[in-house]
Amino acid sequence: MPFQNPFPQRLKEARKQASLSQKALGILIGMDESTASARMNQYEKGRHTPDVQTLKLIADALEVPLNYFFCEDEVSAELAIAISKLSADQKKRIAEIIASLPSEE
Template identity: 65%
Template structure:
């Protein structure tokens, strides 16, 4: 079974949704203008993986949670983004709802 690194896919999706070029995104997170586009391209192609600090800067700039980059499927990624927008009390409600759903699925 092969594993596909989700970071390049998620990075490209979030960047396109934010309507930013690779160069603009790189510059916004502090990469030198001359290397911003090539570096973002390498991240999106999976040739290099950003360190966790860079990934956090990218997440902040793209308004997604850090966990978004590690989601293995689109639904989980969308859930991560939506959860990030909720208040702490609403996140607690979602946690309770999902716990009930899991419990119900085990019963039946």
């Protein structure tokens, strides 16, 4: 099975969760009003991928961590969002718990 870039679907899901149109999201991150909708549509269709700086602006606007866009499965995406909301100490505790789990091979 060929690899499918998770970014377009994750972007669409996060944008809809935030109740924003493609145009509204584009404008929110500083795109020109006349091209915002078309550019976001290209990103969601997977025809173009934004640069990392634009990705970070999108992530911040949608209140998701940058790595959310690259999670290959739903559980990982949910974990990325949940972990991003934790304090530094809580993240460290979670990392320690994960490190202590036996690996399943």
